[in-house]
Structures are given as C-alpha cells and as structure tokens.
Amino acid sequence: MCFYPFSGRDRPSFRLSFFLLLQGFVLSCAFAHLVQLHQEIHYLSECAPLTHFCRALRLENLYRAGVEFYAGDLLFLFLGAIVTFFGAGLLLKRIQE
Secondary structure, X not given: OOOHHHOOOOHHHHHHHHHHHHHHHHHOOOOOOHHHOOHHHHHHHOOOHHXXXXXXXXXXXXXXXXXXXXXXXXXXXXXHHHHHHHHHHHHHHHHHO
C-alpha cells in the first residue's frame, strides 16, 4: 500500500480490487474461525483456497495437530494448484496462437 500514491495505475480499479480482496480475507477464516460465521458464509468460504490454507496453518502452528487432521485441506490446495496450472497453460496456448 505504500507504493500506491506513486504508481501510475488507475485508482478506481485499484480500490475495487482491494475491496474485493478484502472480502476474500474475511470469508477465508483468516480473522475468525468459520464456526463463528453464518452457515451460508461457511459454505461459501469452503470454496476459497485461502480458507484451507489458514485452517491447515492454524492446526499445525497453534494446535500442533498431526497431518491426518489437515490432510484434506492440503489435498484441496494441491488439486487447486493443478487446476490453476492447467488453466494457465491453456490460456497461454490460446494467446500464442
């Protein structure tokens, strides 16, 4: 954020992207556990990769839980990375054609 005044970027689009990213942090359980949120928000948050990363990190660092407790979150993150790489490859292939 400290480079924001010096950048030549379009300020309204920067504000919009910051607003949208802020929602992602709130919905991802980075600030609160999902059990403290409404049930509808809980289901929506499970689609975000940041939710699974925060849960796995919290289980490992705070509670010293074993891998069996956050293996599902790691699997979700791994599958998300694979899908992202394939999607990026397809987009790059289309751009080069």
